[in-house]
Amino acid sequence: MTPEDRFPGPEHPDSGPRHQPDLDVLPYGTYYEPDPNGGYSATGYEAETYSGYGGARYLEQHWPATGPEQGHAVRSQNGPHEQAGYEPTLRDHASPAHGGHPGAGPGPQSDDPPTIELGPPLAEPGQPYHPYPAPGPGEPPGPLYVVGDVHGYLDELRAELRHQGLIDADGHWSAGRSRIWFLGDFTDRGPDGIGVIDLVMQLAAESAAAGGYCRALMGNHELLFLGAARYGDEPVQSTAGTASFLAAWRLNGGQQSDLERLEAHHISWLSRLPAMALEDGHLLLHSDTTAYLEYGESIPEVNDAVHDLLADEGVDEWWDCFRRFTKRFAFRGDSGPTAVRELLDTYGGTRVVHGHSPIPYLTGAVHADDGMPPQIPGPYVYAEDLAVAMDGGVTMDGRLLVSRLPI
Secondary structure (H helix, E strand, O other), rough: OOOOOOOOOOOOOOOOOOOOOOOOOOOOOOEEOOOOOEEOOOEEOOOOEEEEOOOOOHHOOOOOOOOOOOOOOOOHHHHHOOOOOOOOOOOOOOOHOOOOOOOOOOOOOOOOOOOOOOOOOOOOOOOOOOOOOOOOHHHHHHHHHHEEEOOOHHHHHHHHHOOOOEEEEEEEEEOOEEEEEEOOOOOOOOOOHHHHHHHHHHHHHHHHHOOOOOEOOOHHHHHHHHHHHHOOOEEEEEOOOOEEEEHHHHHOOHHHHHHOOHHHHHHHHOOOOOOOOEOOOOEEEEEOHHHHHHHOHHHHHHHHOOOOOHHHHHHHHHHHHHHHHHHHOOOOOHHHHHHHHHHHHHHOOOOOEOOOOOOHHHHHHHHHHOOOOOOOOEEEEOOOOOEEEEOOOOOOOOOOEEEEOOO
């Protein structure tokens, strides 16, 4: 558990980037960076640019290890949290799909298309769903890209997508049959999470029309954002005592402007995001945790379990799901490769690609003595080359990563 994923405790004065306390027991890994002159080759990244250990303290002395991940499950020692001035819960408003408040939480919507894939926004319940076109006979799929945690940094996302040739100067899809997977965490900390969601939904529609696709995973901040909208200040049973989604969301950088702009089609779309996917031998996850194993023995089982929970279960079950997918660092250290192999053996693939844990924590770059922002040349490959970290730490003046696979 890193400090940027917090549960109810002392309030921070703002929701923007801030100094991050030290961590500990960091894994060995390697950066790979594309040739600046030659672009991407068929094998992805070319030049090895960094290798080493990170160090300093990790907060596990304050977050004792419990559960099957031994060292990665965490527990807060903060007491009950009471904070004045919170907005009232949105749960009591009518469902926006039925003419109610646009911030109301997601409920079962029988008119929605039975799919978890990303598509164009549903303007009205019952709108026809158009599946993504498959490649023609003998036609290979387009190149595959992944995008790390965005956290509301819309301008940085546009710049990186433009740099990779995936969008044009006006922000529209320009990559033909290319394929993109966002690894989750669209909102919180940065200034425009809803703008990020709107862009991804737009690119999902435009890429489908061009024969490619743009899809996304559900990150722990999607669970937190949806929970804040649905349950507000309703108490949950937490190891920290009495907590609420709204309190935890605000402590984790939740932006009030995002909550105010959240509409029914955003909720419907976010609620259908898959928790994991397999593409070209890459097992795509948001979180570097083995908690996925607690939800099923196949990718469809895990995705169905999460969607069923979001559709039917109550606030405590939502909270438990959020807590599980907030765990991190399962792939670091001596036991990291074993944890990765357990996931690969269960769900398939030859390498895990994840976001969630910022690379500056994994490498120790956050501890620079000169006070300069961490330098992130590219994705971070570690755990005996079985794991690729894609969260470049944009919230801590790092970098928003958009990279082509394989790396």
